[in-house]
Amino acid sequence: xxxxxxxxxxKVTEKGKDVELRCDPISGHTALYWYRQSLGQxxxxxxxxxxxxxxxxxxxxxxxxxxxRTGGSVSTLTIQRTQQEDSAVYLCxxxxxxxxxxxxxxxxxxxxxxxxxxx
Amino acid sequence: AQTVTQSQPEMxxxxxxTVTLSCTYDTSENNYYLFWYKQPPSRQMILVIRQEAYKxxxxxxxxxxxxxxxxxxxxxxxxxxxxxxxxxxxxxxFMKPWGIIFxxxxxxxxxx
Numbered sequence: 001x002x003x004x005x006x007x008x009x010x011k012v013t014e015k016g017k018d019v020e021l022r023c024d025p026i027s028g029h030t031a032l033y034w035y036r037q038s039l040g041q042x043x044x045x046x047x048x049x050x051x052x053x054x055x056x057x058x059x060x061x062x063x064x065x066x067x068x069r070t071g072g073s074v075s076t077l078t079i080q081r082t083q084q085e086d087s088a089v090y091l092c093x094x095x096x097x098x099x100x101x102x103x104x105x106x107x108x109x110x111x112x113x114x115x116x117x118x119x
Numbered sequence: 120a121q122t123v124t125q126s127q128p129e130m131x132x133x134x135x136x137t138v139t140l141s142c143t144y145d146t147s148e149n150n151y152y153l154f155w156y157k158q159p160p161s162r163q164m165i166l167v168i169r170q171e172a173y174k175x176x177x178x179x180x181x182x183x184x185x186x187x188x189x190x191x192x193x194x195x196x197x198x199x200x201x202x203x204x205x206x207x208x209x210x211x212x213f214m215k216p217w218g219i220i221f222x223x224x225x226x227x228x229x230x231x
Binding site for chain 1: 156164165166210212220221
């Protein structure tokens, strides 16, 4: 597609259940990013993929969060045993070449996000 | 640690007026990028403008321009001839090697 797509657009789940969020980056983009935006807060960086590998997972808020990317394209963010504080909009972004050390960077394009509500 | 501060949680201006959104940041790095993102009610994040820290010239995109003061670590966004479609949350962002740090946003209302 022309842009980053995410599914589902909305997800309501019960506390304790697992959820999977999907991100389809722009075709040809090697870098993929996951962010979270809680109500009233700024965006929080979660994880970054360069190809299929994730150089930095330090943004993941707990070990209940995991992410994978296969084939250098689609990525899934999995939240196990969801808690109410996990309720947020989860945003995915992709960029053509990704990030490198020293601050060089590439423009990121965001998807529409998945609104997760944990009851 | 890097931080990004947007001191104006909410602003309202009349259509066609000029408005400036402030952003300050703190970093010890010399090479970095700064961004302004717009998030309209539809929630999709849209890149408005970006600035490379090594460039002294302020970035401009049509009605949007920035006032980048590197020594002061200030990166304000000016919207000229504001339009109703400019109503949105605006996020200032600082790019670090492994991700972006965002400010908490400024909610901008353009009034008819």
